[in-house]
Amino acid sequence: MDQSQDHLKSTPLESLHLARGAKMVGFAGYSMPVQYPLGVLKEHLHTRAAAGLFDVSHMGQAELVGDDVDKAMETLVPGDIADLKPGQIRYTVLTTPEGGIIDDLMISRPAESGREKSLVLVVNAACKERDFAHIGAQLAGRATLTRHDDAALIALQGPKAADVLARLVPAAAAMDFMTTRTDVLANAPVRLFRSGYTGEDGYEISVPNAEAVRIAEILLNQPEVQPIGLGARDSLRLEAGLCLYGSDIDTTTTPIEASLAWTISKRRRTEGGFPGAGKILHQLANGAPRKRVGIRPLGRAPARGHTEIQDGNGRRIGEITSGGFGPSVEGPVAMGYVETAFSKVGTPLTLIVRGQAQAAQVESLPFTPHHYFKTTRN
Amino acid sequence: MANSNDAKLRYTKDHEWIRVEGADAVVGITDFAQSQLGDVVFVEVPAAGKALKAGGEAAVVESVKAASEVYAPVSGTVVEGNAALPDHPETVNSDPTGAGWFFKLRLSNPSELDGLMDKAAYEKFVAELSA
Structure with missing residues (x-):
């Protein structure tokens, strides 16, 4: 395509994309598959009808640990973190003091014993350096952020995703939407999130980099599953009404303007205590x-x-x-x-x-x- | 979908083809262009009577991913837009140099055709792009 591709990072699944005939493009500093030979249109429809596998390893994964990790995190996001039950995932946003959005992200509370002081974070690829620097600096002394750059992230999305994954991890079937658990998938340790970016049922699977190709191949060998590129990922999330950071939300949009008021609980509306609370709560009360x-x-x-x-x-x-x-x-x-x-x-x-x-x-x-x-x- | 008429086509660097039929010419986008675009979901063709300049915007083609302009390979007046295309934009993918034509043009300066590539030159051009 152009010289800038030389500077792109690759995900652990790069060889799999190339072997399957993906057209690669630069996205958020990574060489990523925009489509496979099936094409964007059929990839989109296949995901809505059966199951699609997406490489989202470019996204930022991290763990935040601290004695008072919930309260610490709540100083950076308007989401209700204290209310998260073990194994639950919450969608929220990092806000600026002016009420703008630094990024949208998923925050999970691990259910495993011994990890009560941990939160698991998944942030956008294009924002991860800035996000992790921001969180690390703002919470210095209260919580420690550890990046999980050693893990790939594979999304399996669509009405057949649960059938497929339960074949390999029986406990996946009973997970509620927006919950997480650790398990073993074909002898690889994985963290499963029942969440996604398509509007369909499905999972995001965090897997060690060294196991990523093997696990992705096992999933792709299931008859319902096709590999899906970023092109269909975008059309799927658009139909599902989900925001793309940098397009639909950014530091100039508040969560209220972005119609994300639903992400702010009653307690957080009452108590405030997050960056930009003045403006955001004023817009909640008086309209944006x-x-x-x-x-x-x-x-x-x-x-x-x-x-x-x-x-x-x-x-x-x-x-x-x-x-x-x-x-x-x-x-x-x-x-x-x-x-x-x-x-x-x-x-x-x-x-x-x-x-x-x-x-x-x-x-x-x-x-x-x-x-x-x-x-x-x- | 190459067809036997391809040898008669002339090509632009913007990946349009043009086939002269008497005083008129038929214009479309190449197989390489459709394969790069992916699934075509929207086409807008020019109305009869519209005057086009060589290299000027003539039509629009959109895939799921993006919108692209189709440029007039040479100057002329539109005789006919392909009325079937807006209802069946996927024809651009399945038969780009046949039923997927965009518009017919009455040439105003046929000598402009001399500046276009023949099949061999276009294939070389595409091979260099893909290299």
């Missing part, structure tokens, strides 16, 4: 000037990121932050920010695509229903 919404272009033309959004009078009211074609929706889908007065579902919008006005409307997210797994409890 703009909101992230789902946007459905009414024609066929996809509206990509940075497309201008206007009201019916030609006044600029916002911008698309993620947009493209939704293979499961079979049409264009997008997300973006609009002035709050235009954020109600059904509100007509005008998108300026290649200089031409295109009709669109605010639509509820997700575009495709989430299929997360919960054990029935009555």
